[in-house]
Amino acid sequence: MNDYDVQKDASDKYSLRGRVFNKIREDILSGKYAQSEELKENTIGVELGVSRTPVREALRQLELEGLVTIIPNKGAYVTGISEKDMHDIYIIRSYLEGLCARWACEHITQAQIDELEEIVYLTEFHAKKDHHEQIVELDNKFHETIYEASQSKILNHVLSDFHHYVQRIRKITLASESRAVNSNKEHSAILDAIKNRNGDEAERLAHEHIMNTIKNITDQGLSLYS
Amino acid sequence: MNDYDVQKDASDKYSLRGRVFNKIREDILSGKYAQSEELKENTIGVELGVSRTPVREALRQLELEGLVTIIPNKGAYVTGISEKDMHDIYIIRSYLEGLCARWACEHITQAQIDELEEIVYLTEFHAKKDHHEQIVELDNKFHETIYEASQSKILNHVLSDFHHYVQRIRKITLASESRAVNSNKEHSAILDAIKNRNGDEAERLAHEHIMNTIKNITDQGLSLYS
DNA sequence: AATGGTATAATTGTATACAATCAGACAGTA
DNA sequence: TACTGTCTGATTGTATACAATTATACCATT
Known part of the structure; x- marks a missing residue:
């Protein structure tokens, strides 16, 4: 009803998914995650304060970029670059x-x-x-x-x-x-x-x-x- | 501890998302969709007999490949290739x-x-x-x-x-x-x-x-x- | 008729619920 | 001990519910 509780995160240029995507990529490239480390959707979601959905989408995109390897029904693992x-x-x-x-x-x-x-x-x-x-x-x-x-x-x-x-x-x-x-x-x-x-x-x-x-x-x- | 040998070798059976992804890409490359045509998640989902979720993920991946352009809160549009x-x-x-x-x-x-x-x-x-x-x-x-x-x-x-x-x-x-x-x-x-x-x-x-x-x-x- | 505003519908964004799958523990058997 | 099957918990895959946003139609006003 009242319009006050709008998202104050004014950077509407990027969607949640976009921000999650950039964050994870940054973390992989910066070495925060170890090689072959498992990236759990729930854990990352909690960490970033979002649900699994945007995290999943981000991981799928990172897979296509080659930074993450997804094994179906098993998990997402950091591929990283050497x-x-x-x-x-x-x-x-x-x-x-x-x-x-x-x-x-x-x-x-x-x-x-x-x-x-x-x-x-x-x-x-x-x-x-x-x-x-x-x-x-x-x-x-x-x-x-x-x-x-x-x-x-x-x-x-x-x-x-x-x-x-x-x-x-x-x-x-x-x-x-x-x-x-x-x-x-x-x-x-x-x-x-x-x-x-x-x-x-x-x-x-x-x-x-x-x-x-x-x-x-x-x-x-x-x-x-x- | 043990390094988890992440295998990229994909003899994996394709997940639903994978199939949806391939299908949409194929349809774009084959010209089934016109340039700039809007790709509605629901429509495609119904067409392929799946829910919106895998369709969304596929569209996000296709965006990264450059075949689809996503305008936040608006829709996904065929970019295609000339x-x-x-x-x-x-x-x-x-x-x-x-x-x-x-x-x-x-x-x-x-x-x-x-x-x-x-x-x-x-x-x-x-x-x-x-x-x-x-x-x-x-x-x-x-x-x-x-x-x-x-x-x-x-x-x-x-x-x-x-x-x-x-x-x-x-x-x-x-x-x-x-x-x-x-x-x-x-x-x-x-x-x-x-x-x-x-x-x-x-x-x-x-x-x-x-x-x-x-x-x-x-x-x-x-x-x-x- | 043209314009503008509001209600309504359509669509996407996110969260959550539930099903399917997988890993590990544990007990039973030899 | 070694093996094996089952159970349990954890995690992913998919579907659905709900919120936010955008597009559209319609009516009122000029």
Whole structure:
């Protein structure tokens, strides 16, 4: 009757299921759950203050993403990803980001080019001042813009999926100022190739860009999965 | 304590949800549902003789696969895939199958090599006799074996996802005897490269193999999405 | 006729009830 | 002890109930 007891959780952008989904994924990727740990619907539901239903739906989605393995009538188990998996993801991305840059050459709009130029410019600025937060944000934006510029729903989808996995790593690598600067130079070169509609060059540079990221991490003795 | 060996190998009988999921996906890919058509949980449930619950779960999974778009509190709508999407999938696959063959060079077991040789041999036999059914089956097997030989969980996962989309096309292309023969010759060449542990060659051949498939379809005036 | 508001219906979101299945304990037997 | 069958509790699979939200139809007002 009275409209006062409405949900105060104003982030109506995400449904309950969406929030549960993100929470569990985050917990898996962050290592809160051990490998092969059983994820009980009821336990998680109680933990998050929701019923089993949204938890079930989230687990089914995570199964499709490969983070969870469901054995019928038995349970859901954490599959997680190993360091090798992370390495594989980077290699795969190096190919696909290359292809993506090539397609972007063919389909990019002037507005998108402008946006990329702005991103490169701003990154240069923030890199000097060591603004980690903004740098990571801009890095994401740069790649996402190229995903969209490829005008390939499928490729965008695949690369965006991987995005969740590499998110944490980006924060680490870009914390090094020198890498942030170099990374931005590479972005700038990729952008130039795209502006010149040089597909071969764009593909090659984007491919190398990812490979350099791997090299940077391993050179520092860091792990891709930390 | 004991590590619970989570088996992904799904010889599992499909749950209701699994069947509903496959059915809806099939119906979307086959064009039974029009683009942007609303998928009502209740309607589909009644149609398949199940309640809303498994239908909901299936729709949520399909959303993650990109075949369905869910607008919160409103409904689920068919996103489907266009002919361009199919073309993109083939191009993406050409890269990833190449990478997969490269990795297979590094990790393949003797048993898997034996299996591939058997597949090539049997395909040659069935191609002569125009046994479509078996040819398609063997074609699938060939590719899946290489996916596994790559020993990359991630790459296997991505390529297996695409598999569903190209399944229908394979049946069409391989119906042409000449293509079936040529395709098998290409398989044989890829296998040779893998046996010689020649990564560059294997990647190049596997890449070309997919590109030839596209060429074959378009040359026949066929569509990738039919 | 056009507009706007309200009641009503349809649909989704979540919670819960019940059935099916599975794991582990325990007792009986040899 | 080793084996085996049954019971019990726990957990998942599905169906259904109810709440929240959205769409639609209808009437009143202008």
